[in-house]
Amino acid sequence: xxxxxxxxxxxxxxxxxxxxxxxxxxxxxxxxxxxxxxxxxxxxxxxxxxxxxxxxxxxxxxxxxxxxxxxxxxxxxxxxxxxxxxxxxxxxxxxxxxxxxxxxxxxxxxxxxxxxxxxxxxxxxxxxxxxxxxxxxxxxxxxxxxxxxxxxxxxxxxxxxxxxxxxxxxxxxxxxxxxxxxxxxxxxxxxxxxxxxxxxxxxxxxxxxxxxxxxxxxxxxxxxxxxxxxxxxxxxxxxxxxxxxxxxxxxxxxxxxxxxxxxxxxxxxxxxxxxxxxxxxxxxxxxxxx
Numbered sequence: 001x002x003x004x005x006x007x008x009x010x011x012x013x014x015x016x017x018x019x020x021x022x023x024x025x026x027x028x029x030x031x032x033x034x035x036x037x038x039x040x041x042x043x044x045x046x047x048x049x050x051x052x053x054x055x056x057x058x059x060x061x062x063x064x065x066x067x068x069x070x071x072x073x074x075x076x077x078x079x080x081x082x083x084x085x086x087x088x089x090x091x092x093x094x095x096x097x098x099x100x101x102x103x104x105x106x107x108x109x110x111x112x113x114x115x116x117x118x119x120x121x122x123x124x125x126x127x128x129x130x131x132x133x134x135x136x137x138x139x140x141x142x143x144x145x146x147x148x149x150x151x152x153x154x155x156x157x158x159x160x161x162x163x164x165x166x167x168x169x170x171x172x173x174x175x176x177x178x179x180x181x182x183x184x185x186x187x188x189x190x191x192x193x194x195x196x197x198x199x200x201x202x203x204x205x206x207x208x209x210x211x212x213x214x215x216x217x218x219x220x221x222x223x224x225x226x227x228x229x230x231x232x233x234x235x236x237x238x239x240x241x242x243x244x245x246x247x248x249x250x251x252x253x254x255x256x257x258x259x260x261x262x263x264x265x266x267x268x269x270x271x272x273x274x275x276x277x278x279x280x281x282x283x284x285x286x287x288x289x290x
Contacts, residue, residue, distance in 0.1 A: 012278045016091050016099065018178045022275055023085050023186045024078075025177035026210045030063035032226030033139060034078040036203035046228055047072065061224050064143045071137040075199035078206070080130055081153065083108045083194070086187045089165055098155060099175055102165035111194050131157055131168070149173055180277050184209050188271040192252055200227070200239060201246045205253050208266040212274065218243070218262035 012018045028034075035057075040047045050057050050072055057068040088103040109127040135154040142148045151173035160167045177183070186193070186209045196202050203225040208214070216224075218240070223229060227239065243250075244259045256265040 012275070015175055015179045015278060016093060018183055018275060018278060019085070019091060019099065019101075019175075021185050021273075022178060022183035023082055023190070024184055024206070025174075026182040026184055026274070027064070027141065027143070027177050029184070029206045029210050030224070031061050031066040031141065032059055032203070032224070033066060033068060034073045034075055034203065034226075036200045036225045036227055037074050038076055038199045039074055040072050059226055062144075062220075063224070064141060066142075067140040069138040069140070071133050073134065073137055075202045077130060077134050079111070079194055079202075080108070080127070081134065082190055083111060084168065086190050090163065094169065098169050098172055100167050100169045102160060102163045102167045105166045149176065151176075182210075182277065183275045185273045185275060189253065189269075196246075196249055198242050198246055198249075200225070200242055201249055204243075204264070205250070205255065208253070208255050208264070209272050210274070211266060212268045213266060215263060215265050218264070221264055 012021075035046065037046075040050075042048075046057070055070055057072060059066050059068075084101055084103050087108060088101040090102040092100045092102070094100055105124055105127055109123050131154070135152065135157060138150070138152055140148070140150050152171040153174050155169045155171040157166070157168045159165075186206075189209075193202060193205060196205070204221055207221070207225055222239065228235070231239075240259070240262075243257060247257055247259070250257050250264075254267060254269045257263075258265070
């Protein structure tokens with residue numbers, strides 16, 4: 001499966017261009033919409049708190065305030081969205097102005113099971129279940145300037161017989177993150193990122209991709225990616241052990257972690273790009289037939 005080559009563009013003319021050269025919006029990685037876990041068992045503290053709070057997860061970071069409603073999203077859900085943004089076959093603006101992405105379910109779901117004897121129908125059923133969970137989730141976000149937005153990520157989904165591909169329609173309010181804010185292109189890193197076995201490490205790597213350079217303490221990083229605080233001493237020690245065991249994994253993404261000082265150092269990478277919002281003052285150039 002070929003992946004998109006990262007291209008840095010300072011000024012886009014259409015939101016379709018932004019999405020073409022983006023893997024994710026910056027905002028959704030700086031406020032932890034996706035929890036730093038692979039799944040949340042019903043008996044976990046986070047799942048119990050979510051149910052106790054009427055199926056709402058509230059998180060506050062230095063980049064904003066977010067409320068996740070109806071479903072708890074994890075790094076597995078983010079993996080799927082990253083794969084769709086990276087490997088979709090076609091983008092299309094529909095008649096109502098919404099944007100649809102068309103992709104092959106089988107190609108994307110294979111990232112989670114590459115064995116030759118995989119049960120294809122079971123794998124696709126799992127994939128569609130995860131898509132349903134993303135679609136069910138509703139998110140309320142408030143940035144530090146007081147701006148608020150309520151959105152879903154997937155507005156609707158369907159199979160297109162015309163395209164012979166599965167399609168999702170993005171919520172217009174979610175698309176505004178790409179139109180009016182920063183986005184990031186780390187498509188060249190997707191195969192390596194998806195293969196990382198720790199969801200906590202994945203969430204940290206994704207967060208650092210939203211910066212050109214930054215140093216942060218372990219506590220700040222854990223709070224930013226949505227690690228549950230206050231945490232028990234055992235939970236915190238297990239997390240620190242995981243991070244120590246993945247020092248070389250972090251280096252793959254040009255991230256240095258010093259476990260003695262408990263500090264992360266990131267200087268950016270040559271093939272991860274921050275994309276600027278659309279230049280609304282510049283109109284698209286006319287086509288040859290115009």
